[in-house]
Amino acid sequence: MKQRINLLIAFSIVAMIVLSAVQCYLVKTTYDYKVAQFHTEIKEDIAKITNDYSDIDSAYVNKKEMLYKQLAQNYVLGKKSKITIKNTLIENESNDALTRKLQLRFKRDFPNIAIDFAIVLNKFVIYNSYRKTDTIFSEKPLIQNKIYGNLKSLNNAFLVRNYVSTTNGPASLKDYKLLTEDSMYVSVIDWEMIIFERMKMILLLSLLSILTLITLFVIAIKALIKQKKVSDVKTDFINNITHELKTPLTTLGISTKILERKDIRENEAQFSCVLNTISRQNTRLQSLIDQVMANSLGEDEIELQKEKIDAESFLKNIVADFKIAFPKVTIETHFNTNETSLVLDKFHLTTALLNVLENAVKYGSNTITIKTELIKNQFNISIKDDGIGISKNKHSLLFDKFYRVEEGNLHNTKGLGLGLFYVKQIIKAHQGTIDVISDLGKGSEFTIMFKV
Numbered sequence: 001m002k003q004r005i006n007l008l009i010a011f012s013i014v015a016m017i018v019l020s021a022v023q024c025y026l027v028k029t030t031y032d033y034k035v036a037q038f039h040t041e042i043k044e045d046i047a048k049i050t051n052d053y054s055d056i057d058s059a060y061v062n063k064k065e066m067l068y069k070q071l072a073q074n075y076v077l078g079k080k081s082k083i084t085i086k087n088t089l090i091e092n093e094s095n096d097a098l099t100r101k102l103q104l105r106f107k108r109d110f111p112n113i114a115i116d117f118a119i120v121l122n123k124f125v126i127y128n129s130y131r132k133t134d135t136i137f138s139e140k141p142l143i144q145n146k147i148y149g150n151l152k153s154l155n156n157a158f159l160v161r162n163y164v165s166t167t168n169g170p171a172s173l174k175d176y177k178l179l180t181e182d183s184m185y186v187s188v189i190d191w192e193m194i195i196f197e198r199m200k201m202i203l204l205l206s207l208l209s210i211l212t213l214i215t216l217f218v219i220a221i222k223a224l225i226k227q228k229k230v231s232d233v234k235t236d237f238i239n240n241i242t243h244e245l246k247t248p249l250t251t252l253g254i255s256t257k258i259l260e261r262k263d264i265r266e267n268e269a270q271f272s273c274v275l276n277t278i279s280r281q282n283t284r285l286q287s288l289i290d291q292v293m294a295n296s297l298g299e300d301e302i303e304l305q306k307e308k309i310d311a312e313s314f315l316k317n318i319v320a321d322f323k324i325a326f327p328k329v330t331i332e333t334h335f336n337t338n339e340t341s342l343v344l345d346k347f348h349l350t351t352a353l354l355n356v357l358e359n360a361v362k363y364g365s366n367t368i369t370i371k372t373e374l375i376k377n378q379f380n381i382s383i384k385d386d387g388i389g390i391s392k393n394k395h396s397l398l399f400d401k402f403y404r405v406e407e408g409n410l411h412n413t414k415g416l417g418l419g420l421f422y423v424k425q426i427i428k429a430h431q432g433t434i435d436v437i438s439d440l441g442k443g444s445e446f447t448i449m450f451k452v
Helices: 002-049 058-076 082-090 095-109 191-259 262-266 268-294 311-325 346-362 392-397 419-429
Strands: 115-128 134-138 146-149 158-168 176-188 307-310 330-335 341-344 367-374 378-385 433-438 444-451
Touching (some): 002 191, 058 082, 058 134, 058 158, 058 176, 262 268, 307 311, 311 367, 346 444, 419 433
Antiparallel strands (some): 115 146, 367 378, 433 444
């Protein structure tokens, strides 16, 4: 049983991890799709306002072409170095003006988002029909090659467009052509928050799904563990009741066989002794059956025969009877409630208090102290012992049906685990309460409280 439950728990854990991983994968896939969708939207919108810059200011396009032609002439005829040509392109004085123009357009067309952008030059190539192609430079997109824009880095930016332009060279280089390639990169400020806003419902549903999964898992595991405990308790109870019933039944069987003997039947003293043994064992069997039956009732089903009694006299009688049964146990009493009257069921409450006292003896107590107090119309009975005590993590189980404290030598502590359960039911039937203070190796103190 234990191995099967452990396997079920292990399987449940693996299943929960797998389902959680699948949920996370679906969220990640949705996130990637939303990011791609967002990028596509930005690309399409920006493409409408950056078509070769012509709808911003065609003069800048003309200036760009004039600059390219001038630089081509400086390179071919003026013998300028490639690095000089590159620096002139990047540091051109018209760059800032076009950057501001684009920024204003972005603010107008995208009022709800803030955009940083950069247009970087990737290639600048001169070629003609008679000479091989001369590449001034050709590099991967780098922020250092920015010719327009306010973007500081390409790390969090995405490509909006890649534009290749072919133009004729200047009049002095009529056989030459210019090939240029530039790329626009865009970074949306707080784009993560925009994506999060779009995924808010999906994330909420995913979170609720995972929480529901975990909650169901925890409930299932708790139920499984509880079921295991119930199974163990039932097994323990069956073993205990079997042991308790076996002794009187064995004695009855032996006594019956003895009565079959002629010499016993003819000896009146021996015959009476055997009959007394049979009577005692029969009474014991009946007591065990009554105990089980009584503890099958809830506190609402117990029929109390209440009567008015003197609390101190009632407790003194219980102590006197207990001393006869356990003469070796020291009982100390401190009754501080003179002439207090209570309305209760003497029979059931006597049984309940004796159960507490007998439990103390079962678990190693040699001295028991009984104390009474009257506090704010509440009658308190304290029963303190010097037994083995009870671990704090076991306190919540003490009054459960069939539960028995596992500390100490369990096999030498007889019982059905019904005593304290019965005590709790009787106290609750009287609208009272019972608390316990105990720790392993430090004894126990049970406090029973009734309203006066």
